[in-house]
Amino acid sequence: MTALLDIDQLLNELESGLRQVLADRGVDQPALIGIRTGGVWLADVLSKRLGLDEPFGELDISFYRDDFSRIGLNPRVKPSSLPFDTEGRDVILIDDVIMSGRTIRAAMNEIFDYGRPASIILATLIDLGARELPVQPDVVGRTLALEEHQRVKLRGPEPLHIELQEAGH
Amino acid sequence: MTANDPFPHHLQLTRDGQLRHFLTLDGLSRDLLTDILDTADSFIEVGERTIKKVPLLRGRTVVNLFFESSTRTRSTFELAAKRLSADVLNLDISTSATSKGESLSDTLLNLEAMASDMFVVRHSQSGAPHFIAESVTPGVAIINAGDGRHAHPTQAMLDMLTIRQHKGGFEGLKVAIVGDVLHSRVARSQIRALNVLGVAEVRVIAPGTLLPKDVERLGCTVHYDMAEGMKDLDVVIMLRLQNERMEGALLPSEREFYRLYGLSRDKLALAHPDCIVMHPGPINRGVEIESAVADGPQSVILNQVTNGIAIRMAVMSMAMGGQLAERQRTQAQGGQV
Numbered sequence: 001m002t003a004l005l006d007i008d009q010l011l012n013e014l015e016s017g018l019r020q021v022l023a024d025r026g027v028d029q030p031a032l033i034g035i036r037t038g039g040v041w042l043a044d045v046l047s048k049r050l051g052l053d054e055p056f057g058e059l060d061i062s063f064y065r066d067d068f069s070r071i072g073l074n075p076r077v078k079p080s081s082l083p084f085d086t087e088g089r090d091v092i093l094i095d096d097v098i099m100s101g102r103t104i105r106a107a108m109n110e111i112f113d114y115g116r117p118a119s120i121i122l123a124t125l126i127d128l129g130a131r132e133l134p135v136q137p138d139v140v141g142r143t144l145a146l147e148e149h150q151r152v153k154l155r156g157p158e159p160l161h162i163e164l165q166e167a168g169h
Numbered sequence: 170m171t172a173n174d175p176f177p178h179h180l181q182l183t184r185d186g187q188l189r190h191f192l193t194l195d196g197l198s199r200d201l202l203t204d205i206l207d208t209a210d211s212f213i214e215v216g217e218r219t220i221k222k223v224p225l226l227r228g229r230t231v232v233n234l235f236f237e238s239s240t241r242t243r244s245t246f247e248l249a250a251k252r253l254s255a256d257v258l259n260l261d262i263s264t265s266a267t268s269k270g271e272s273l274s275d276t277l278l279n280l281e282a283m284a285s286d287m288f289v290v291r292h293s294q295s296g297a298p299h300f301i302a303e304s305v306t307p308g309v310a311i312i313n314a315g316d317g318r319h320a321h322p323t324q325a326m327l328d329m330l331t332i333r334q335h336k337g338g339f340e341g342l343k344v345a346i347v348g349d350v351l352h353s354r355v356a357r358s359q360i361r362a363l364n365v366l367g368v369a370e371v372r373v374i375a376p377g378t379l380l381p382k383d384v385e386r387l388g389c390t391v392h393y394d395m396a397e398g399m400k401d402l403d404v405v406i407m408l409r410l411q412n413e414r415m416e417g418a419l420l421p422s423e424r425e426f427y428r429l430y431g432l433s434r435d436k437l438a439l440a441h442p443d444c445i446v447m448h449p450g451p452i453n454r455g456v457e458i459e460s461a462v463a464d465g466p467q468s469v470i471l472n473q474v475t476n477g478i479a480i481r482m483a484v485m486s487m488a489m490g491g492q493l494a495e496r497q498r499t500q501a502q503g504g505q506v
Contacts, residue, residue, distance in 0.1 A: 060211065063223035063486075070497050072187055072490025073225070075204045079214035113220040 038096030087115030325358030
């Protein structure tokens with residue numbers, strides 16, 4: 001299983017997939033935004049790999065989560081930081097893992113409060129399926145089908161690696 | 170916990186330690202106060218966006234219940250609630266039904282019947298917000314916006330946020346609170362917050378007639394001589410002289426008070442050169458503070474106002490979140506029992 005989750009291999013997939021989508025859409029100045037925390041580590045790596053000069057944005061979606069009415073406010077919230085104007089920009093949104101799609105919905109709502117982007121390209125390192133909302137990534141490092149007791153987590157930032165946990169025991 | 174505080178502290182926390190009301194700083198840990206400051210930091214960033222609004226309290230109703238008038242506190246609470254997407258109702262009770270003889274309990278029952286989710290309460294009676302928190306329908310959050318001489322916890326927390334922004338933290342700081350401590354609920358909450366957050370020293374500087382009895386027991390040292398008290402200060406907090414609350418002759422004259430306890434440029438020069446100057450407002454220029462100091466480079470008085478919105482957003486969203494999480498748990502348990 002660890003061989004399947006070689007981080008460099010997945011990052012290569014993500015990078016080449018992104019280059020393809022950017023070329024297809026004719027985007028040459030994308031604005032990169034990572035979702036805290038795993039997505040921010042990935043944005044750091046991909047920003048270098050794609051040779052982007054502009055600093056990337058960091059999004060903390062705690063104020064936009066749809067489970068606030070169930071569990072309250074995340075006490076570990078940190079300020080979001082977008083060091084560019086999103087208005088009219090082509091945005092690459094990055095997260096480590098996509099499952100229900102709720103995090104991405106919250107992130108898109110937050111991005112729109114900074115301005116109206118021209119487009120958003122969604123990239124995730126791992127897609128676990130189990131979607132609850134109609135949100136699909138444009139680029140995926142690897143699609144995985146986990147057993148019910150398994151959890152996957154990106155650890156980092158140095159070194160960046162993927163951890164497969166056997167939960168519940 | 171001070172021995173003379175008659176209010177129960179568990180009232181404002183859920184069983185797993187989340188905030189559900191915000192009534193007093195008594196009984197709240199350093200970790201919780203730090204969580205409030207950290208959350209407020211994130212709300213400061215929200216206030217700098219094109220759209221200064223987040224959806225946390227969308228569809229919730231917040232009632233500003235002010236039994237005592239206040240412009241700044243009420244307007245920052247209103248703006249805070251609106252930036253959290255809540256619907257806000259401002260009730261100035263001195264001009265409403267209570268003046269027609271309706272009791273506090275009846276007023277509250279009527280407001281609850283309008284499906285309110287949060288009351289922000291200011292009252293001239295110490296303990297009024299606690300009374301409301303004890304009698305209100307479960308699930309409704311109460312925020313204290315100042316009660317009698319007891320507490321003004323959101324003001325104290327916005328002051329702590331301002332200090333942390335300018336000083337980076339609390340360790341080693343020497344802080345003085347100057348002036349009318351006797352009538353000040355703000356001073357009580359500030360002394361508590363400064364001690365919990367771990368500053369090196371809290372001083373009060375005032376004439377004996379404007380100090381409450383046994384003020385040292387709150388956790389501070391007393392200086393009657395301002396020149397002495399200003400030495401090595403990192404933060405000086407001026408209090409407004411509350412003339413409207415003065416009964417009898419506590420002061421010879423405003424001019425005499427300014428000469429002895431007013432913050433002039435000369436007196437400020439005795440403090441550390443980086444000392445910041447704070448004031449909860451509204452300021453009486455020439456009574457407790459010289460204009461040149463209030464508007465000077467060491468003054469952070471207007472930062473305090475901006476921080477007030479962020480602190481109130483933090484406290485409101487944390488308390489509402491605690492209430493909602495508790496409702497959820499109760500419902501889940503109800504299904505099993």
